[in-house]
Amino acid sequence: MLTYTYISKGKFGLVEKPKPQIHNEKDAVVKMTLASICMSDLHIKHGSVPRAVPGITVGHEMVGIVESVGADVKTVKPGDRVTVNVETYCGDCFFCKKGFVNNCTDKNGGWALGCRIDGGQAEYVRVPYADQGLDLIPENVSDEQALLVGDVLATGYWAAKISEISEDDTVLIIGAGPTGICTLLCAKLHHPKRIIVCESDEYRRQFVKLHYPDVLVTLPENVHEFVKENSDHGGADVVLEVAGAKETFRMAWECARPNAIVTIVALYDEPQTLPLPDMYGKNLIFKTGGVDGCNCRDILDLIAKGKIDTTPLITHTFSLADIDSAYELFENRRDNVIKVAVKNDTKSIF
Numbered sequence: 512m513l514t515y516t517y518i519s520k521g522k523f524g525l526v527e528k529p530k531p532q533i534h535n536e537k538d539a540v541v542k543m544t545l546a547s548i549c550m551s552d553l554h555i556k557h558g559s560v561p562r563a564v565p566g567i568t569v570g571h572e573m574v575g576i577v578e579s580v581g582a583d584v585k586t587v588k589p590g591d592r593v594t595v596n597v598e599t600y601c602g603d604c605f606f607c608k609k610g611f612v613n614n615c616t617d618k619n620g621g622w623a624l625g626c627r628i629d630g631g632q633a634e635y636v637r638v639p640y641a642d643q644g645l646d647l648i649p650e651n652v653s654d655e656q657a658l659l660v661g662d663v664l665a666t667g668y669w670a671a672k673i674s675e676i677s678e679d680d681t682v683l684i685i686g687a688g689p690t691g692i693c694t695l696l697c698a699k700l701h702h703p704k705r706i707i708v709c710e711s712d713e714y715r716r717q718f719v720k721l722h723y724p725d726v727l728v729t730l731p732e733n734v735h736e737f738v739k740e741n742s743d744h745g746g747a748d749v750v751l752e753v754a755g756a757k758e759t760f761r762m763a764w765e766c767a768r769p770n771a772i773v774t775i776v777a778l779y780d781e782p783q784t785l786p787l788p789d790m791y792g793k794n795l796i797f798k799t800g801g802v803d804g805c806n807c808r809d810i811l812d813l814i815a816k817g818k819i820d821t822t823p824l825i826t827h828t829f830s831l832a833d834i835d836s837a838y839e840l841f842e843n844r845r846d847n848v849i850k851v852a853v854k855n856d857t858k859s860i861f
């Protein structure tokens with residue numbers, strides 16, 4: 512079968528590999544129908560994910576049809592249309608039981624698919640712990656509508672949830688890339704008084720204005736002033752930092768009012784400074800980390816009810832055989848790309 516593989520630093524390529532098989536009774540094999548490309552795939556390509564093993568098939572955000580299941584899989588069966596979770600988790604360890612599935616202690620726990628084990632930019636993918644890793648797509652939800660559920664939408668949902676947003680709050684979201692917009696969609700579910708989005712890219716600011724006209728939009732250079740003018744207590748009640756740029760960590764806590772919650776969703780290339788003397792007395796609450804992706808069922812229900820729609824984010828679609836072009840476009844941010852979908856329309860001879 513056709514796979515998109517991490518060959519060496521700086522190089523991904525289409526490689527033929529054998530179709531995956533069930534290794535463990537808790538596994539499922541899924542025929543990918545639609546996958547997407549994530550920033551983390553580019554981080555692997557550029558060698559900044561040391562855990563990623565050359566030779567693995569990349570891709571960790573996809574939907575598909577269950578092809579086969581191990582004897583212990585209970586929640587899905589062959590023929591089911593499913594989303595695949597970016598995180599592998601056992602469901603049984605201390606962290607899983609608390610819902611902190613990102614820290615599952617299983618050897619494949621956390622982000623394994625498309626990083627440490629073969630992922631889903633391929634015709635088929637083997638998913639360990641299928642009962643946890645797969646969720647049924649409701650009948651009235653399309654593959655496109657469900658595509659981002661397992662990764663960027665799960666991240667936005669988790670970030671909004673841990674940020675304790677209430678109806679009196681002014682919420683500042685820094686960054687309107689795919690994860691930033693998913694965070695915006697999920698913050699809206701908590702009905703805050705205002706949402707302000709800070710974004711440097713002109714097209715992305717326009718995108719937010721067009722699709723979410725009730726959201727306020729500002730530029731990084733004006734953000735301090737703008738937030739002060741458009742909040743009730745001298746700063747944002749909740750800040751979600753999703754940009755991960757050089758100045759955005761400092762911007763996040765500076766724009767927060769005293770006693771605010773500052774949630775760091777972004778992954779930085781460099782260490783950040785927490786200048787405690789400068790923020791002394793501001794009594795901020797920082798929440799940080801990677802998604803605990805165990806709410807996909809709830810997210811799919813919200814999509815089915817029309818409460819979340821990420822389809823405008825999918826700006827381009829390519830065939831799996833043409834995935835090199837998809838990466839070229841995504842990596843160079845050409846043609847105002849936000850998210851690229853990769854379709855498995857390969858005619859397999861199995």
Ligand SMILES: [Zn+2]
Pocket residue numbers: 549550551552571572597662663
């Ligand atoms: Zn990702």
Ligand SMILES: [Zn+2]
Pocket residue numbers: 600601602603604605606607608614615616617620
């Ligand atoms: Zn676990």
